[in-house]
Amino acid sequence: MGKLSGKKLILLGERDGVPSPAMEACFAASGAEVAFSATECFV
Amino acid sequence: MATVGIRGASYCLNHTPELAFHYGNTPSTERHSKPDSEFLANLPKFVQSYDEAVRYAPNLVYIGALGVESLPNKTAPMYKNLEEKGSRSGVYGEIMPEDEFIALMDICDVFDLVWLEESFSVAVKPKMEAHPLLGESQIKRLEAGHALADIEKEVAEHNALPLYFNNVVVACVRKGHDIDENLSAHVLMENLASKVGGVLALMHLIKNSGVEAKDIEYVIECSEEAIGDMNQRGGGNMAKAIAEIADCVNASGCDVRGFCAGPVSAILNAAGLVCSGIHKNVAVVAGGAIPKLYMNAREHVKKAMPALENCMGNFGVLLMPDDGSMPIIRLDAVGKHSVGVGAAPQAITSALVLEPLEKIGLGLKDVDKYAAELHTPEITVPAGAGNVPEANFKMIAALGVMKGQVERADMNQFVKERGMEGYAPTQGHIPSGVPFIGHAIDAINRGEMHRAMIIGKGSLFLGRLTNLADGASFIIEKAGAKASAGASISKNEVKEIILDVLSEITESLDAEAKKD
Numbered sequence: 001m002g003k004l005s006g007k008k009l010i011l012l013g014e015r016d017g018v019p020s021p022a023m024e025a026c027f028a029a030s031g032a033e034v035a036f037s038a039t040e041c042f043v
Numbered sequence: 044m045a046t047v048g049i050r051g052a053s054y055c056l057n058h059t060p061e062l063a064f065h066y067g068n069t070p071s072t073e074r075h076s077k078p079d080s081e082f083l084a085n086l087p088k089f090v091q092s093y094d095e096a097v098r099y100a101p102n103l104v105y106i107g108a109l110g111v112e113s114l115p116n117k118t119a120p121m122y123k124n125l126e127e128k129g130s131r132s133g134v135y136g137e138i139m140p141e142d143e144f145i146a147l148m149d150i151c152d153v154f155d156l157v158w159l160e161e162s163f164s165v166a167v168k169p170k171m172e173a174h175p176l177l178g179e180s181q182i183k184r185l186e187a188g189h190a191l192a193d194i195e196k197e198v199a200e201h202n203a204l205p206l207y208f209n210n211v212v213v214a215c216v217r218k219g220h221d222i223d224e225n226l227s228a229h230v231l232m233e234n235l236a237s238k239v240g241g242v243l244a245l246m247h248l249i250k251n252s253g254v255e256a257k258d259i260e261y262v263i264e265c266s267e268e269a270i271g272d273m274n275q276r277g278g279g280n281m282a283k284a285i286a287e288i289a290d291c292v293n294a295s296g297c298d299v300r301g302f303c304a305g306p307v308s309a310i311l312n313a314a315g316l317v318c319s320g321i322h323k324n325v326a327v328v329a330g331g332a333i334p335k336l337y338m339n340a341r342e343h344v345k346k347a348m349p350a351l352e353n354c355m356g357n358f359g360v361l362l363m364p365d366d367g368s369m370p371i372i373r374l375d376a377v378g379k380h381s382v383g384v385g386a387a388p389q390a391i392t393s394a395l396v397l398e399p400l401e402k403i404g405l406g407l408k409d410v411d412k413y414a415a416e417l418h419t420p421e422i423t424v425p426a427g428a429g430n431v432p433e434a435n436f437k438m439i440a441a442l443g444v445m446k447g448q449v450e451r452a453d454m455n456q457f458v459k460e461r462g463m464e465g466y467a468p469t470q471g472h473i474p475s476g477v478p479f480i481g482h483a484i485d486a487i488n489r490g491e492m493h494r495a496m497i498i499g500k501g502s503l504f505l506g507r508l509t510n511l512a513d514g515a516s517f518i519i520e521k522a523g524a525k526a527s528a529g530a531s532i533s534k535n536e537v538k539e540i541i542l543d544v545l546s547e548i549t550e551s552l553d554a555e556a557k558k559d
Contacts (some may be wrong), residue, residue, distance in 0.1 A: 013386075015502050015512055016416060016431050021386035039386075039510065041303075041502035042428040043418050043469050 005031030013039035047317045048369035049519065050361040051252030052481035054105050055136035055243050056354040056468065057144045058096045059236075061207040063353050065338030066232065070337050082341050091122065093140045094113040097129035101466035102354065104482075106133030111482050114464035120421055122349050135481045136247045139356070142167050142208045143174070147239045149214070150177075150184045151288050156217050157206075157230055157245070158197065161188030163213035176246040180290055204228045223273040232272030233333045234281070237268045240330020240357030241285040248326055249289070259361075261322040262286045262296035265309035266329040267472050270298075285328060294326075302506075303416075303475040306330070307499030307515040308358060310477070313534075314372050314517075317362045326361050331355030333469045338469060339426035351422045356473035360480055367522050370484040376403045378403075378498070378516030386512065392438045395498055395516045397446065407443040410461060410518070411488075414479035415498035417465040431474075435498070436462030451478040475499040480519065487521045495519045 009032045018026030020037040027034065064070055064086060071377035096102055100121045103109040107132040118124040131137050139147070146167040148403055149157040159167075164187055172182055194215045197203035206214040216235065217372035241264055249256050264282035270277035282296025299309035306329055313325040332355065340350040367369050378395040385391075396413070400406060413420055416433040440457040443449030449457050467474035476497040500514040 014428075015500065016434050017429070018127055018388060019386040019512065021510060022388065025387070039502070039504050039512070041505060042426070042440075043416070043421060043471070043474070 002030050002032075007032045008035040009018055009033065009037075011037040013037070015039055015041045016043070044375035045318050046365040046371040047314045047374070048363045048365040048371055048522070049480065050254070050363045050369055051248055051485050052361070052484065053244050053247035053359040054133075054481055055105065055247060055252050055357050055477060056096075056102055056105060056138045056356050057141075057240060057243070057331065057357070058093050058138055059141045059144055059181060059333075059336065060154060060350075060353040061141055061210070062091050062236070062333055062355075063340075063350070064090075065207060066229070066333050067340070067352070068202070069335035069340055073341075077490075081318070082344055085344050086337070086340060086350060087342050087347065088331040089350045091351060091353055093138075094129060095122075095125060095349070096354065097131055098125035098127075099136050099351075100126055100137055101421070102126040103130060104466040105135075105356070105468070105478060106138060106227055107135035107481060108133030111463050111466065111479070114466060117456065120348070122421060123350060134485075135251065136244070139209040139243065142213070143170055144236075144239060144355075145206050145208060145214050146171050146185060147243065148206075148216075148235050149186055150181050150233060151238050151242055153284075153287075154219060156219060156228075156235065157186075157214060158194050158203075158217065159186055159188040159214045160191050160194055160212065163208065164188030176250060178290070181288065184288075202228055204232055216424075220272065225272050225276050234268050234270055236333050236355065237266045237330035238281060238284055238288075240355055241266065241281060241328045242288045242330075242358035244328045244330065244357040245285055245291070245326060248328065248361050252361045254324065254361070256290040257293050258324050259286065259291040259294045259326050261313075261316060261325045262291065262294050263309045263313050263327045264296065264298045264300075264329060265300070265305040265327060265472060267300065267302060267305065267332060282328070285330075291326075292531050301499075301513055301515075302501030302503055303472045304501030304513045304515055305472045306358070306475055306477045307438075307497060307517065310362070310372070311377060311515060313360075313362045317364055318374055320364075323364060326359055327362070328357070328359040329472055330357045331468075331473060335470050339422060339428070342426040343422075346425050348425060351419070352469055354468045356470040357470045358473060358477055360477070362376075365522065368489040369522060370519055371522055373403070373518045373520060376400065376405075376518050378514070380500075380512065380514035382511065386510075388438055389442055391500075391512070391514060392435075392442050395500075395514045396439050396496065397442055399516060399518065407439065407446070407448045408457075408461075410494050410496045411492045412463060412479065412483065412495045413439055413461055413498065414463065414476045414483070414495060416500060417463070417467045417474045417476070417478045418469050419465050419467060420470050423465075430465070432462060432465040433458065475501070476516070483519050487519065493521060
């Protein structure tokens with residue numbers, strides 16, 4: 001079990017950086033629950 | 044290989060700090076939520092004047108008064124180290140001041156939505172008459188104006204929005220319907236302002252391309268505005284509205300949308316029309332966006348620097364059949380961000396940059412310059428959004444390392460040589476790759492560059508209908524580049540050539556056999 005197991009995640013992505021779906025994919029096997037995930041565009 | 048020629052390009056800025064202060068989304072929403080805020084009170088102290096704007100190096104690069112290559116040598120910050128000599132005009136366009144912009148809004152208004160105050164109309168008319176691109180058909184559209192009291196009444200009683208110059212009300216934009224919010228004064232003001240940018244870009248494009256207005260057959264408009272009423276919000280055809288004011292009597296048009304990726308998609312659509320023979324001369328244009336003015340001003344004010352997002356941007360590109368005399372867009376190596384590509388940055392960069400190059404047997408180092416998200420870093424870095432173009436170029440370099448095309452130690456050199464400093468206002472679709480087309484075709488024509496890639500990216504998720512982003516790309520080359528670049532012949536083309544040769548040999552042998 002990873003240290004994120006059982007935790008809730010809030011993921012804020014950026015289009016020209018790391019978008020949130022990419023972060024979701026990274027955390028998919030961490031055992032954490034994605035409570036909120038969104039990508040924003042700051043330009 | 045399918046190709047189209049790029050006949051010309053145009054780029055203008057409309058310096059509109061008072062529109063930014065009153066109607067840019069950041070100050071506007073602050074005014075509703077915290078009208079007494081420190082930010083709003085301080086913002087007027089950080090205005091960049093018109094005289095400063097025409098001496099600001101990124102603005103001058105945008106309109107073609109300076110070269111892109113000049114930017115790395117400038118002393119930062121460029122907003123403090125202004126050019127000694129300002130210039131309203133560049134080889135691609137101009138930086139228009141706000142009073143002329145408001146007058147041009149009236150010229151572009153065909154529904155009596157814009158009312159000018161009469162003394163303002165009198166004062167601005169000679170300036171409009173002196174504008175080298177505005178002719179009788181445009182000038183006669185400038186209204187004589189209304190009494191200030193009438194404008195104030197429209198604002199007070201009929202939801203019109205006041206327009207300011209030198210902190211004084213000089214005009215208003217009226218609503219187009221009593222209850223339809225799609226025709227509210229605010230929506231119509233944004234649409235009209237974008238139309239103005241499109242008209243200015245189209246008129247400069249016609250001049251820069253050495254054609255006449257009547258030669259334009261089709262216009263594709265690619266801003267991010269929705270034109271319509273309550274029954275068809277986003278019904279569109281800003282393009283034809285723009286063509287009408289610019290005297291393009293033989294043109295029809297349509298709009299292409301795709302958030303910030305709209306311009307690259309629009310150019311590819313235009314290229315398809317030209318290449319297929321449907322239309323010969325197709326102009327792609329877009330005006331700017333009022334809401335994005337002063338978007339990051341809160342951070343700029345906090346850092347006691349000028350609120351630099353004071354210009355609406357616009358651009359135009361004219362495509363024609365490839366006659367061998369113009370730089371071309373290659374249509375056999377177009378990048379697209381398909382649904383299945385996903386959201387991982389390296390997957391997106393691969394789809395937009397690597398895959399189209401591989402399709403024609405080229406590598407990342409075969410492109411002299413990449414142009415993506417050319418936002419001016421002096422605007423975005425203080426606001427915490429980072430150096431956006433550099434981030435994109437680093438991603439391309441990193442992909443090059445992964446694919447063994449770039450040495451890890453050479454990544455920074457790759458970014459320096461094949462990327463560029465950003466110089467476009469943060470106007471969404473405007474910085475998205477397309478600002479480099481003008482500089483690229485000129486560098487190609489001067490023999491200083493062989494190949495450039497234009498990359499557009501759009502944040503579709505902002506519309507809340509999908510979590511996806513989008514993107515598209517295309518390659519610009521000098522005319523006849525394929526013939527001189529052996530490396531650019533694809534496997535399929537080699538097969539076709541071999542088949543042609545074998546076929547000729549077979550025919551020749553058959554003929555010999557018949558003789559015998």
